[in-house]
Amino acid sequence: MRTLVFLGLLAGFGFGQGPQATLPNLVPQVVSPPDFPPELAELEGLHDAGRYREVYEKALARKDAWGYVLASYAATNYARYQASDKERQDWFRRAADAAREAVKLAPGQKGTPSLNASVEAKAYFALGQALGRYVQYAGLFTQALLVNQIRSAFSKAIELAPDFPDPKIGMALWHAEGVARNICLIFGCRRDQVQVFLNAAEAQRSNSKRVILGYVDGGYANLLINDLKEAERGLTTALSLTPKTAEDYYEQERAKGLMEELKRRKGGSR
Known part of the structure; x- marks a missing residue:
């Protein structure tokens, strides 16, 4: 009985969605300070302009840690701001999957953007961000596991990059x-x-x-x-x-x- 009460309280846990809105015609350019190293500037500029699906596909194709971080960012934002209701769960899952790949590869990859957060710190942040949205779609028992994973991901990112x-x-x-x-x-x-x-x-x-x-x-x-x-x-x-x-x-x-x-x-x- 106690477990059922806990799961009922947990239902709906999640960081919320952003609204869909009409955007102005934004020129793709990197807004300062950059989130990613210079070699990803073109993709980051597209991301800043809201071309999230395009960025997801291109960043994923890089198959390196920074690419997976950017793919996770793009998938999260696509799910939050541009996806239909029926698409959101799948795109938050994609965001979490890309972040997990980044976490795996991060220790072996160099490159630090201007705010001095390593790729590993960004990977853990991306994971916490994605799971924080995906958790609301998970089954109740899975939610209980994810809540701790979200906290651990953010805590690790803070440990790795205290100024981020x-x-x-x-x-x-x-x-x-x-x-x-x-x-x-x-x-x-x-x-x-x-x-x-x-x-x-x-x-x-x-x-x-x-x-x-x-x-x-x-x-x-x-x-x-x-x-x-x-x-x-x-x-x-x-x-x-x-x-x-x-x-x-x-x-x-x-x-x-x-x-x-x-x-x-x-x-x-x-």
């Missing part, structure tokens, strides 16, 4: 989702750690091009733990910034939706 803010956002989401699902006694999540990781990431924001995503995810994480003041600050900041990548445009649409949810909650709390 993106996995810290992932850890904040992990704690927030656990608090919202009331599963912290089982998995060790903590409400206070949400803000700890978000603050650490914000202090390093210039080390990542994913600034808008960071603020939107921060707003979402704070909504999950009902910290409405911090949620509003993050979402307002996200909407005040100038979008540069396709992801930025999609995330600002997501921020608008979360703002509506925030207003609803604030109205209901009066």
